[in-house]
Amino acid sequence: MLEAVLVGFIFAILLVFVGRWFRGPIAVVSALIPIGLFVYFLWHIGGISAGDVIYESYRWIPSFGVNLSFKLDGLSLLFSLMITGVGSLVFLYTAAYLKGHKYLDRFYGYLSLFMAAMLGLVLSDNLISMFVFWELTSISSFFLIGFNNDSKASRQSALVALGITGLGGLLLLGGALLLGFISGTYEISEMLTQSDVITQHPYYALAAILMFGAAFTKSAQFPFHFWLPGAMKAPTPVSTYLHSATMVKAGVYLLFRFSPVLGQTELWHTTLISIGAITMLYSAIHIIFRTDLKGILAYSTISALGILVFLIGIGTEAALIAASVFIVVHALYKASLFLITGIIDHETGTRDITKLTGLRKVLLPVAIAGFIAALISGGVPPSIGFVGKDLIYEATLHSNNAVLLTVLAIATNALLFYGGFVAGVKPFMGQLPKKFEKIHLPSPLMWLPPLIMVTAGIIFGIAPGLVETTFAQPIVNVMFTSAEDVHLKLWHGFNLVLGLSALTLAVGTILYFLLKPTHQKETFISQFNFIAPKDLTLKLSDGFEWFGHIWTGYFQNGYLRHYLSIVVGFIILLLGYLLLFDFDLDIDYASLARITVYEIAIVLMMVIAIIFTVFTKSRLAAVAAMGVVGFAFSLFFLFYSAPDLAMTQFSVDTLTVILFVLVLYKLPTYLKLTNDKIRIKHGILSLSLGGLITILILKVLNEPKNTEITDFYAENAYKLAHGKNIVNVILVDFRGIDTMIEISVLVVAALGVFGLLKLRLKTKDKK
Amino acid sequence: MKTQFLSNILLMLIWVFLTGSYTFENFSFGFILSFLILWIISRKTDQNKYYKILPRIIGFFFFFLWEMIKANIQVAIEVITPTHNMKPGIVSVPLDAKTDVEITFLANLITLTPGTLSLDVSTDRKVLYVHSMYVHNKQEFIDDIKNGFEKRLLAILR
Amino acid sequence: MKTIILKTASNYLLPVLLLFSVFILLRGHYLPGGGFVGGLVAAIAFVLDAFANGLQNTKQVLKIHPGFFMPVGLAIAFLSAISPILFADLPLMTGLWAHEPVPVLGKIGSALFFDTGVYLVVIGAALTIIFTISESA
Amino acid sequence: MTLNDYLYYVILPLLSLAEILVFIRFIKGPSIIDRVVALDLLITIGIGIIAIYSIINNQPTFLDIAMILALIAFLSTVAFSYYLEKRNKND
Amino acid sequence: MTDVLIYIFATLGTLFALLAAIGIIRMPDTYLRISVNTKAATLGVGLLLGAAAVYFYDFSVTTRVQAIVIFILLTAPVGAHLIGRTSYFLGNKLWDGSVIDDLKDRYNKSTHELKSDPEQVEENNSKQDSKTDRNA
Amino acid sequence: MTNHVIILPLIVNLLFSIILMFFWRNINFQKLFSVIGNAIGLGVAIYVFTHVYQNGTQVVEAGNWEAPFGIVFVGDMLAATLVLLTAISGLAVSIFSSISVINARLRFGYFSVFQFLLLGLNGAFLTGDIFNLYVWFEIIIISSFVLISIGGEKNQLEGAVKYFALNFFASMIFLTALGVLYGLAGTLNMADLAGKVQSIENRTLVDVCAVLFLVGFGIKSAIFPLYFWLPASYHTPPSAVSAIFAGLLTKVGVYALIRVFSMIFEIDVFLQNLLIGLGILTIFSGGIGALTHTNIRKVFSYLIICHIGFMIGGLGLFTKVALTGVVFYLIHDIIVKTNLFLIAGVIYRIKATTNMNKIGGLYANYPKLSLLMAIPLFSLVGVPPLSGFWPKLSLILASFSEAQYWYFGALIFGSFITLFIIARLWSKAFWKDQPEFKRERKFIYFYELRPFQKLQFIMPIMLLTFVSLYIGFGANHIQELSVRIAEEITNKDLYIKAVLNP
Amino acid sequence: MELLLAIITGLLYAAGIYMIMRRSIVKLILGIVLLGNGVNLLIFLLGRITKGEPPIISDSDKILEGIFADPIPQALILTAIVISFGLQSFAIILVKRAYKVLKTDDLDQLNTTDEDS
């Protein structure tokens, strides 16, 4: 299976280098990859439906417990077949749809990247590697939505989509790690065995919520759904492939996969049922107000995803069977409808449903495909859609809240019926406008794929056993340890479910004839955009950005003194907290306060000179006062047994004064003064810090001191290092490295001064 | 050549004084070191006579010491007493001293003597401007300097 | 500054200060002093000369650009730091000492070379800084 | 009173007093020249203090610091003069 | 005997240092302050250093003291000269009681050349105002 | 036979900085020797790394003075790894500098100062003495001052003034901390301090000292609320300079924090809350700073801050898992951040601006280059399996195990905002059409360069990208390395034993 | 004396920080110098001060015994002084150059790099 996953990646990487060859007609060859993979997975159907599970594992990052482990069971097989099957058709379709496009190679590159990632996602048995693929699908989706990157709307949508799915991805990461943390493994099959441990763990709710977040964003559940209609800016093959058939189902897949691990709890059922229900109905209603074919399909996709989540939420065996069948149903008809829309768009140049009529006259095979797709979508027998719908009602009827849930399901299905017919039938009915008369049927590469898919929909409907054995049963086996046998039938006889189906068809038909898509409706609904999740989210994000400007503007306002006062304030806060919190200044003042006359003189001079430096209005006087401070320092060092320091301090001070003096006369006198308020504020800040430093010193002086090192130097400076001035011995021997670097500092400073003053750049060319 | 040699010896002596080690090696080292330094900083300088000056220097030293003590007392009284009795002013003193060294020595000695301060030498080196605390009579003041310091100094330096 | 008094005085002060700076350098291991202060004093000597005689004159006296002292000094310090590795298989910066005391300098070792490097670097750096400023002032 | 006591209790305080007086001039100014002169005098008297201090502590090494002070204190004065003259000339 | 010498040197030295300090406080103009401090302090410090030389009575200390005294004797007057003339450039006024000012109008204000007699002075100097430290 | 291996990087750096100074004005020589020096440096660093990897912690006692009396150099796994990363970034930036930095700047000792900078970094990583660390820090900051201001025009100088003031202040705080530490413990050797600080009774003072170190290093590593100098200055110097700054300068602060808080101070509840709180605020502040800017280099600058927060928070957790994450993140971040600023440099060379509103069409005009650039960009985001992804696993896990939900939230926030910002950058600079374009006069555009010159621009990016890819795809090695380092960090006895009882 | 010196150290910190926060670049530099001195004094004080006993072995002795000042803080401060000298000279020049290019010594005018551009 690793090869199956890798082949797409390898192809994508190859295309970077040999892409030129794949811009022409030869591009269609790319389709061999999904077709080959499709065959590969078909090959496994037999074994899987017989109950086999194929498992492979490669060590990847064992230190993280991350393995490339793949598991092919009923669930992953279904998805793999969908991915490669729809993929094959989309690859073929693309060759015609984007014929001659100058970036066709890139498009195939992204598609293969996506396909590989998606395969990896559904096949992974390791949660972390699954996450890796999950993120890659988001990224490839980003690139595909933004494929027409000269359009601002495309870029915007790509960004929104990536934003939402990316956020979801991070939640998944959190969830995955948390599950790993709880269960001690990232292997999903091992987690299965610990379902009880997980659901009873205190972190369960957090883990579940994180997983929900991931699934809901990826599968466009309310209120995160809005990225999906935006994603329709992508070329139609992308909408078909990613945004209806496969990627958006990743969330559903996740929920499916984890319902044995996390399911069977109140939280699980309640959340999924309510979010699913809201989503399916909310977006089904939205269908009515759309005129763009892709918009209609997008909302109906969201609605369908809602149904899936809803079913998983119900969580009974019936519900899961319904869900697994509905996944297939949806893939077949929705992908077809998208491809059909693509053809219409490609040929007529518009997707506005109000302008499209009578196209059957020029696009007959397409019309046939559209019609069948609508049937499947509407659940009209003998299509597989009918089977799917029956199963849904079966599931709702046997749930806890049977009436409510069934009513919701009927309403949704009726609206989906309407949507399917509007998209699949309406453009082909009625009069053909003059401007469309010259349209020719496009290459079979474009109209065959939808036709193939709807045909499959009919075949599955007529022989539901195919569905039953190939995936419904295997999936149920995956979900339930003691699963009952699944029996799918087109005809159950006259019962309540049949009645509900009939009701749905009837309501749907009425809706179709009653409601006409108009621009007025679209304008009407757009009035409510301001309370729609999309606008709210964008407003929130704008608000956040506004807040960001405020925050950044406050902290990073450009004034050095502001920065310093924050830093100083921060230090005061910390030191103050530590030093004053338990205020015990039991300091031996007596021993610290002994003083002599000449010391008083120095201290007095120092203090006044410091204050003078700060407050004098003459810069020269300030420099001279610093000279006094330096001199007082030297004397002080001398009194306290540091002759080397005294010498150095004095020489350095003299040089510094010279430097000041040399530079000062090019600089202006002090003129600008900050206002008193700020000065007082800064005064308080600086004095507080100074005060804290004083307290700190006194406290430290109260502590005993360790003199081990000092004693060693006193003992060995002459004996071992042959010097008597211990300070110098430290500088050139004991700690000679310090000195080595210290002189390097001087060298660099001198180089810097030299460069700073001598280098004059003349041209703009400076980076 | 002679000047340099003398400077060299002088520097060597300073070295020996500084180090306080009066060994042959230290003398030689001091000589070599001074030679190197002089070589490094060599610049065309006026030639000076360094010989036959010792007796005059000693004489001059005592003269200067006397002047210094005398004037210091005068200044001390001025400083300590509450009233100011001085008559300060800046006087231009014509110079006989010609070379840089002569002028510099003279100016410095005048400055070191209390009550007087050499402010500057005119650009054409003809006049030394001296600030003094007591200028009772300008000509007398000038003569004092010329007959006292300048004469004795030039005797040593020339 | 155009004053012959300062000029003349500085002509005498320059060698004296330089001599003094070497004195400070050499005695550092035994008494207060060392390469750093020594270097500063030497630098100050040249700065004084520059004040009195003008920068160009001082540069002529120095003959080489003061900046050149820096790599030379650094190289000397560097060599004395790594010579134990190269010659004695001892760790970086280990003091190597001649067995017999040398006249004047006393016991001679790599520490002295190191300090000499410091001395040169300090002269070079201080002069580079100050001369550059004077030139651009 | 021993010599040390004399130096410690009479001489040093007096020299300190001298320093304080000079420092008062430093603060008063009024001209920058007065401050430079005061700074110079501070250092000169400081050399004296060091001399006495080295006697009290019996540490001849301290005289070396006096030497440094004597040698380079002068340079600040030169620098200030240089600055003031140059600035004045350029105006 | 040495102690007596030290007492004398130290006391005299301190008195001269004090003299310089009082002088710099009391003297009415900058030039007088410079004048007083240069010598009194030099003498005072020389004496104090002398006390140290006597105390240690060691050749190396004595030579060091000599060196310091020579340095001071060399640098103090040069410094006084520099700062004094600068003071004049800056236009620091002589004390009111001053009797004579031969320097008046002899500096060329732009080149700082100093003339030796009054005739050489250009007349344009007169209109320039005196300047004090503008930062003050 | 004494083992000198771990100080070889220092010797190479110093040797070449001296050589380069001797050949002051010969630019071609300097370019060549700088690259040669850095190549040798890389070789030596690899040698050091493998040596330490195989033989464990290495100690060199400078001056042959037994610890704690002299200065020791300690090459543990953390130090060796950082030395290696420094060498890699150094080589890349050195090549990049030789083409992107104009000759006028090179003529003023650029390469020599650059070597000094690397010297400082290597020294800081290798030293086992806290005061010596200060000295290395100083050579780093003085070199960075010079590099950030040299040839400075208006905004470069503005940036430099702020950079200087705040970094100088940081040094002062660092020194203050050192003074307090010495006053309390009487020693400077870190291994020795580990024991002596523990026996100090007054824990408040120890905490004060720790806080001072935190502030001192915090300014340098740009944590909230101490980072202001970074966005004010990092975008102003030549890209090569920003690149080495971005990659290594803030990280050396993080390194120092790790070292100090693992060796000398114990992270108590107070410090833990402080570090985690600051980490969260740093992530937040950096993230929204990046969100609100449009100059690419500035955006990257804020992202540096944001990601420093990840590491600071992880350090606060101080579990083995968290530290594994911190170390892994550090490794990843050094390479990627260096690369990003090089990329910004190339973008500047292509478009003469780095404002993303004013540029576009990069993908259309330079598709392969764009894809090359995409790798580090998305590595930064942490798109799996690229390098930025893996360390987050450990960090998040640690946040769960320590029940630090706010930190977890901040990690998610930071990752998300990085994703969004990079995607937006991609959308604006790479996808969008070039807005109206006015050709700068006297500016040599990328397309006008000779092929070899282009290669000099691209090569370093390729080198670093390759390393990033290795970190991502060979994450197992890096993870094992990080685990080993985290082990060494949490078990300081190993270090102490190596230093004090050789 | 320690008490007084501790207060002076605090004062130096306060003065240095206050000066760095002024608008004039020259004051910034003065502040840096003051702060540097404050830090040196802090290290010196915390290394414990000893009067009149420099850490120098006398001519006749081979080891230093009895009371003597701790040489380590002195060596550290010496290093710090030298480094500060390098940094300060660089800062002085930086300021000069900044003034020349930016035509202002007002730090408040130096805020364009924090604007987005």
Ligand code: NA
């Ligand atoms: Na030194």
Ligand code: NA
């Ligand atoms: Na040694």
